Amino acid sequence: MADARDAPRESLSQSPYRHWLTGLGTEVGTFLAFGLFVSAVAALIVVLLQG
Amino acid sequence: MWIRLRIADLETIVHYTGIFVAGIGAVMVVPLATAVLAAEWAPAMDYLLGIGVALVVGLSMALVRPAQHRITHAHALMIAAFSWLACSLVAAVPLAFSPNYASYLDAVFDALSGLTTSGLTVVSDLDHMAYSHNMWRHLTHLIGGQGIIVAALSLAIGLRGGAFALYLAEARDEKVLPNVVNTARFIWFVTAVYVAAGTAVLFVLNLVRGMVLSRAGLQAFWMVIAAYDTGGFAPQSQNQLYYHSAIFEIVTVTLMMAGTLNFNLHAAVWRGNRKEIFRNIETRTLAFSILAISLIVSLGLAATQYYDAVPSVIRKGVYHVFSAHTGTGHQTLYPSQWAGDFGQLAFIGILLAMGLGGGMSSTGGGIKALRVGLLFKAISNNVREAISPRSALVQTRYHHIRDKVLTPELTVSVLIFFTLFVLSYVTGTIVGTGYGSPLMDAAFESVSASANVGLSTGITGPAMPTGLKLLYIVQMWIGRLEFIAVLALFGYVLTALRPSRTS
Numbered sequence: 001m002a003d004a005r006d007a008p009r010e011s012l013s014q015s016p017y018r019h020w021l022t023g024l025g026t027e028v029g030t031f032l033a034f035g036l037f038v039s040a041v042a043a044l045i046v047v048l049l050q051g
Numbered sequence: 052m053w054i055r056l057r058i059a060d061l062e063t064i065v066h067y068t069g070i071f072v073a074g075i076g077a078v079m080v081v082p083l084a085t086a087v088l089a090a091e092w093a094p095a096m097d098y099l100l101g102i103g104v105a106l107v108v109g110l111s112m113a114l115v116r117p118a119q120h121r122i123t124h125a126h127a128l129m130i131a132a133f134s135w136l137a138c139s140l141v142a143a144v145p146l147a148f149s150p151n152y153a154s155y156l157d158a159v160f161d162a163l164s165g166l167t168t169s170g171l172t173v174v175s176d177l178d179h180m181a182y183s184h185n186m187w188r189h190l191t192h193l194i195g196g197q198g199i200i201v202a203a204l205s206l207a208i209g210l211r212g213g214a215f216a217l218y219l220a221e222a223r224d225e226k227v228l229p230n231v232v233n234t235a236r237f238i239w240f241v242t243a244v245y246v247a248a249g250t251a252v253l254f255v256l257n258l259v260r261g262m263v264l265s266r267a268g269l270q271a272f273w274m275v276i277a278a279y280d281t282g283g284f285a286p287q288s289q290n291q292l293y294y295h296s297a298i299f300e301i302v303t304v305t306l307m308m309a310g311t312l313n314f315n316l317h318a319a320v321w322r323g324n325r326k327e328i329f330r331n332i333e334t335r336t337l338a339f340s341i342l343a344i345s346l347i348v349s350l351g352l353a354a355t356q357y358y359d360a361v362p363s364v365i366r367k368g369v370y371h372v373f374s375a376h377t378g379t380g381h382q383t384l385y386p387s388q389w390a391g392d393f394g395q396l397a398f399i400g401i402l403l404a405m406g407l408g409g410g411m412s413s414t415g416g417g418i419k420a421l422r423v424g425l426l427f428k429a430i431s432n433n434v435r436e437a438i439s440p441r442s443a444l445v446q447t448r449y450h451h452i453r454d455k456v457l458t459p460e461l462t463v464s465v466l467i468f469f470t471l472f473v474l475s476y477v478t479g480t481i482v483g484t485g486y487g488s489p490l491m492d493a494a495f496e497s498v499s500a501s502a503n504v505g506l507s508t509g510i511t512g513p514a515m516p517t518g519l520k521l522l523y524i525v526q527m528w529i530g531r532l533e534f535i536a537v538l539a540l541f542g543y544v545l546t547a548l549r550p551s552r553t554s
Contacts, residue, residue: 023321031308042349043361
């Protein structure tokens with residue numbers, strides 16, 4: 001195994017990660033939508049049970 | 052057969068462990084600066100002493116020069132197991148001088164709980180803890196969540212041959228980038244973005260709610276670290292309940308989910324492959340499991356006396372499913388309410404969520420969603436084989452970053468990890484029951500410790516018997532490193548103690 005310090009480096013700015021902001025937006029949007037969906041299903045269950 | 056370690060092997064292990072211990076001392080500069088800025092002079096002395104101990108111990112160990120710098124897989128496992136323990140022992144030094152800890156063992160408990168991002172705590176009078184000690188407790192989440200070895204790799208400090216072996220030994224499954232140093236740096240890049248964004252949002256919320264500037268900023272930073280690193284510590288004894296804010300809960304749940312997402316998945320999405328988040332077996336398993344357990348918990352809460360209204364089902368039920376499943380452990384209940392007011396069905400749902408855990412190569416703990424998904428694939432594969440003609444070749448595929456085939460070797464590996472986690476959960480339950488705790492409470496605490504969650508029914512506290520403290524310390528340590536590194540350490544120690552056979 002080569003020395004960790006000698007390995008070729010892939011700079012973030014060069015970068016396959018130039019989409020990081022849209023990636024972040026996708027993740028946060030997905031998490032919020034999923035949380036809302038789970039909460040809505042839970043609420044529906046309770047309303048149906050008590051209705 | 053176990054290979055007996057030689058002096059040269061021990062030199063390698065001691066040398067690299069020393070580097071990590073010294074690194075812990077370097078990070079203690081942050082709570083020291085906090086103490087100076089807040090004019091907390093007694094804690095400032097604690098951190099000066101802590102830095103001194105860490106540097107003297109760490110650099111003395113690092114001065115042991117290994118005969119060869121190449122780190123084998125066996126070395127990496129031993130270094131990972133040993134350095135996590137050694138770093139916890141050193142990180143506990145300044146906490147032990149705080150009046151909030153009754154003994155050095157209690158300080159070690161919290162330091163290890165912080166580094167393993169468990170969040171179980173034996174602190175006393177947390178509401179009056181010095182800013183600097185709170186800063187250190189939460190920083191242990193940040194260091195441990197990303198990984199002590201990942202932290203060192205990202206700076207490439209003193210690590211020569213074998214960096215990838217070390218990376219894997221810290222319970223990571225694969226590199227995100229072709230080079231392990233850049234992989235470590237990417238992990239910190241994702242963390243920095245989420246921590247900065249989350250802190251900004253919670254800081255504004257705290258200000259709006261009337262906190263003074265410094266307190267608003269510090270509490271926002273600490274809660275974000277604890278949520279994103281799926282840790283569970285909080286600066287107030289009421290934990291998340293202290294804030295009484297639905298928006299605060301939404302922000303922290305978003306951070307918990309980001310923290311429990313596999314870093315390989317972050318990399319794919321941040322490279323522009325946005326569909327990966329919907330196709331990946333791990334996110335699909337996690338989503339299905341969170342939804343199914345939320346339904347169980349909702350059904351359970353609907354039948355209770357106190358939490359049967361829709362807002363309560365969401366803020367006490369669904370919130371805790373996310374907190375438990377991601378391995379975070381933030382809670383909006385008093386510990387005593389779990390066993391009483393929460394209802395048995397909902398309680399079992401939370402227990403299940405903790406045990407299953409979050410994503411691989413993330414800050415989360417537990418069995419992990421990828422393994423759970425693969426286990427169900429393996430069961431489906433076996434059923435298909437049973438009903439197919441003998442000559443048919445049954446092959447099961449799954450998607451994790453790319454399309455892959457489920458091999459028998461992978462299935463065995465999944466089953467081994469599943470069994471080890473369940474054994475750990477059961478062992479902790481038996482010992483906890485032996486100490487007089489009710490069965491379900493003991494099971495809850497045991498799963499919480501092994502899966503590095505941090506939710507507590509109240510068993511964990513300063514008055515807990517020493518034996519239980521030691522048990523949960525071992526469970527948190529072994530669970531964070533996913534057994535193999537710690538079991539390898541035990542194996543080598545036992546081999547070393549056995550008299551050697553001479554022919």
